[in-house]
Amino acid sequence: MRVKLLAYIPSKDLLNEVGEIPDAELLSHLAYIFAVEGISRVCSHQLVRHRVASYSQQSQRYVEVERLKEYVVIPKTIEGRRREIFDALIEEASKAYRQLIKLGVPREDARFVLPNATETHLMVTMDGRSLLHFFGLRCCLRAQWEIREVADEMLREVRRVEPQLFRRAGPYCYQLGYCPEGRFTCGRMEKVKRRYSSLGYGADGVE
């Protein structure tokens, strides 16, 4: 997985023109454009549920999937157990996909047999306010590991270019000072807060 901030408007460009403006208001006028590459379709399905954003994703209608085995995301929980079960399914899916393409089935239909583990690339654009909400939900320990990794990388990227503006960004417990997850809380708020007070600022803190 690779996340790269491609472009953004530096906050100082706006502040120089308009003077003082609250951060929350400023953030909604700033947009951040990311390349998110080599994530699974499982992850991209979750990502695009954040609707106040723009996405351009690699198409499986126009792009034929080649060498599927080399372009799948494998969760560590599978890696460390019976990896051969996962590999066998990927092998079968790959074979079925190739056969269907050979038979003249259009890519848009042959892709129905491709697994959720298949890698994909996206361009993602979010305004600063939507990013804060995204970090609030997806940096949380309750989020699924792959999208949490994506969210952490996005946070590192924006903190690299706007360290002050995103100082309070992170999971909601870090933003709010309390955990809003109720009975589903991870119970590790202090550890999480320590991690996000330093993530992207050099020493990354406790993992």
Place this chain on the structure above:
Amino acid sequence: MRLRLIASTPDIEALIAAAILTTTGRRPSEAYEALKREPRRAGRIVERLEFHHGSVFEHNRLCWLLEADEKAILELLLRNRFFHVSRIGEGRWLLSANLRTVIEYVRRHRDPMAEHLLESIREVAPTVYRRLRGESK
């Protein structure tokens, strides 16, 4: 009414072209880095794109300083809800939107605001500007 572009995402047309190439298989970071160095190529890709395939025009942000009364702001927001407005003083507003919003406004309306918006993208999105200008003649 006075409108002045005060900030925008850099290399807007390279981003639009990279978004198109992403859908057809290129890695977005590689596509963008290459197109940033070749703005003419980015322009040629943007030239061929249908305006109604609007989502690729959303990978950017444009910010303007707008001097207008409240009635004009209300009119603008009623016409397109994707503009974002903050009041920064008496009759002074910070306005922002992405290029898709600008394109849709310019294509649907023939009013001074449309003309101001169109003129404001002349430098930052020259291919889109030329195409919209061509349509408005």
